[in-house]
Amino acid sequence: MPTIKDVARLAGVTVTTVSRVLNNRGYISDATRQKVYQAMEELNYQPNEIARSLHRRKSKLIGLIIPTVSHPFFGELAGFIEYYAHLIGYKVLICNSLLDRKKEKEYIEMLKSNRVDGIIMGSHTLEVEEYMNLNYPIVTFDRRISEEIPYISSDNYGGGKLATHLLIQKGCKKIAHISGNLQLQLLANKRSQAFIELSKEHGIESVIVETDLNVFDITQYEAMIRNLLEKHPDIDGVFASSDVMAAYFIQIGYFLNRRIPEHIKIVGYDDIKLASLFVPPLTTIRQPIEEMAKCAVELIVKQVNEEPFERENVFPVELIERLTT
Amino acid sequence: MPTIKDVARLAGVTVTTVSRVLNNRGYISDATRQKVYQAMEELNYQPNEIARSLHRRKSKLIGLIIPTVSHPFFGELAGFIEYYAHLIGYKVLICNSLLDRKKEKEYIEMLKSNRVDGIIMGSHTLEVEEYMNLNYPIVTFDRRISEEIPYISSDNYGGGKLATHLLIQKGCKKIAHISGNLQLQLLANKRSQAFIELSKEHGIESVIVETDLNVFDITQYEAMIRNLLEKHPDIDGVFASSDVMAAYFIQIGYFLNRRIPEHIKIVGYDDIKLASLFVPPLTTIRQPIEEMAKCAVELIVKQVNEEPFERENVFPVELIERLTT
DNA sequence: TTTTTTATGTCAAACGATTGACATATTGAA
DNA sequence: TTCAATATGTCAATCGTTTGACATAAAAAA
Structure with a gap:
């Protein structure tokens, strides 16, 4: 895989210049910009997001822990979460806990190791303290854990x-x-x-x-x-x-x-x-479901950006009367 | 977040030693090992997988592109894929293409940028060549793309x-x-x-x-x-x-x-x-579904490890006769 | 003409870990 | 006593990118 150095070499500029093009910083002439783009094109260059993440200390990843994505409710929820996350440049790591304490704990560790920017918890088999010591941007579904951790639920x-x-x-x-x-x-x-x-x-x-x-x-x-x-x-x-x-x-x-x-x-x-x-x-x-998913993503982003956020997010429900009553 | 340096400092050893403990390499006395573990414990240290990924040039990530996880079939498929991936230390990034060409392309680029180790494609709206130029470990569901790319389908x-x-x-x-x-x-x-x-x-x-x-x-x-x-x-x-x-x-x-x-x-x-x-x-x-999911993960891993693999993976189907016939 | 603005370059540190090469010191065995 | 095995340290490069500090030169504005 080509690196920024290869691009710089081919375009006949320095990596600094390429980086400037890539990140739209400083002064860049149109001619140079074109040269760089062309080199990137030619090499089929894609910036290494891992390196970027390391440097920025932001992974643009959201961890999603749910019982299982194969359950229709969580499948739909996961679908919307990914949808809204994608809209703002976040990616989603799915974790199916199967409501197994051990798995859930493993997943939390894994997500932290991978430096996800936040965790959306739709599965809660652990004790309250275990979540509280997490010290991480978190949103929970359907469970109130502490005074600080925001939660989402329906009414x-x-x-x-x-x-x-x-x-x-x-x-x-x-x-x-x-x-x-x-x-x-x-x-x-x-x-x-x-x-x-x-x-x-x-x-x-x-x-x-x-x-x-x-x-x-x-x-x-x-x-x-x-x-x-x-x-x-x-x-x-x-x-x-x-x-x-x-x-x-x-x-x-x-x-x-x-x-x-x-x-x-x-x-x-x-x-x-x-x-x-x-x-x-x-x-x-x-x-x-869609609104709740959207809210979950927003709550993570707000925490990441250190903006204020609501702790309690209770969504209204609606009676849909069909033919079983 | 604590780094390996913090652990080394607290344990009174060098980062090399900590790394040795972490990766089980070279000689380490039990006493030192314990000191290091204790320091990690105390600091609640988790190795930064992003840094590791960068160095190893392996992300242990699998990208999964499907139409949408909220469709029961794909939800179940995704559930099993994540299950089997997790078993062998891989993580899954989900992407719901909604069968939109533009989104699908975006997702492919994104996954490559994030240096996932392989891509499982359950959505195919692009032209054959676009996939062929990918030059990446890939497995497709239900579509034969080229002579090289392995595919999975039912009979x-x-x-x-x-x-x-x-x-x-x-x-x-x-x-x-x-x-x-x-x-x-x-x-x-x-x-x-x-x-x-x-x-x-x-x-x-x-x-x-x-x-x-x-x-x-x-x-x-x-x-x-x-x-x-x-x-x-x-x-x-x-x-x-x-x-x-x-x-x-x-x-x-x-x-x-x-x-x-x-x-x-x-x-x-x-x-x-x-x-x-x-x-x-x-x-x-x-x-x-489960077997197909398992096979998809295995095919990615085999490609990553440069082991031989089957190109054609057609699974037998079974008539389940219930009451609508 | 002089000063700004624009455009690029050079250099090096940083992100957090791994690893190879090599040095040194302490054991225990021969 | 000597040699080998064990245990740790030192140092620095590497993974790929970003970024700040600073230098230089050309073009544009005063």
Whole structure:
């Protein structure tokens, strides 16, 4: 690979001049500029970003740690994060923690070693202190870690209320809620909280099931749901904490001959792209994934540039009523 | 951030010694080793991988260009690629081209500037020569570019045959095929080819529609499919070139009161995780996504290490018969 | 004509690590 | 006692780029 020296030699100038052209600094005549460009063209020269990063002490890299990009919600989130990062010249290193503590820790070390400019954490299996000692530009999704670290979430409580309220309003008598593991101190737990409070308030019978810590071990979902419906055959309303979980419900309902929405009404959460394609199309609580992604990138950049930023970034949710309610 | 010098100073040794500890070279007494480790611990030192990369001229980075990680197939693919890359100490830079030529080109330049060790191309909107001049360790998905560049694909022709054959065997009289844009010289086009040949061979009426070049502009799918069913209301079998397209079909069928599989049978392609959750669960052609991802990483590594490698990597597909046929 | 402005060059340090060549000192074994 | 193995140090180059300090010369403006 050609270096700046090769370009300088071919253009008949010094590296300083080439660097000036490259970085638009100081005085450069058009003639020289052209010569340099031509030499770069001829050699197919691309400045070595690694060397630049080393010198500038900025890598223009953002680390993204999520459970897995193959989960539709995180896939969409990652897509938007990369989109907005790219717009402003940042690159994205993806890390799929699979919600494994060891992996998550490894990834954090790795990202620091690689001197990424900031880390977006969408997976949190570690203890609060471990994040606090990080001393690095960070943004978290759905988890409040400390007074300093900014976080992004949707209005989980509001979403939980919307969902539960809709079920009640539609006449459900016994409702269930299926959530991720509640031990992972996520803000998403507020969805469950809203569910509990609202059903209590309205005197409606309710039941909650949660996954084990392997939240994304999708194989457990089916057994959980079948179990739930067996134990409580009179459930007529379900609030699922993600659209994927809702999909399981729809399907199991279909196999058990419970018609949706006639026998059981279902509300999901996220509004992934495929939610509208389910049969019947899923009623769900929409998180503004794109806006949240954009915000995450901005929060990193603001920290890098030492600009002021908001610590709490809670995004409004929206009830998307389709045909499962 | 502390440097190797800080560690050396604190441990009371020279940087050479620290480097020896770090890289396990030469003679080091246990006592010194401990001193060094302790100093690193105390300073929370992490070797600067950027400096290392510069010196080693290896970044341990793999660039991954795909249409978008938010598409389930590519999301799953990206997940596995990152998984296998991580296992052997490689990191993954994701790039969502959105099948935009300009973006794709930008990304390639960017990846080269960042001296990634190799590029996995799952998006190909450029001309063959542009890839050939790349002169870089590359692996492509689903496209044969030159005699040198290795590629990975599923047995598209076999898959097309399996799908078409199943429809015919189940008694369909008029079958349709909906595919991505055929101009993008992809190996996936062989699915269509098999469809055409087989239906001709069996004397079965058939019709093909393809998306425009914005293959992932999902909004066009619905109109396309509705259009198709309006023009050809007697279609009783569909082979969709991806599970997502099949999902559209299932749903539109549902809205038009065409029962599946009684009135229309549907076969998808990919076998994304959600395919089994569709209602009814989707019959599809399974691509071994994980194996393909693993192979992609291996092909990059082999090129980096200048080991011999296979140019053609065609993976067998499997018919997964569920309830839409 | 003199002064500025513009255009380029020279030189060298810095970013943070690795590494080779060589020197020196301490052990332990022969 | 002598030699080899072990342990560390010194020094400097290298990876590819940026940048500051300073010098010089030509062109443009005063």
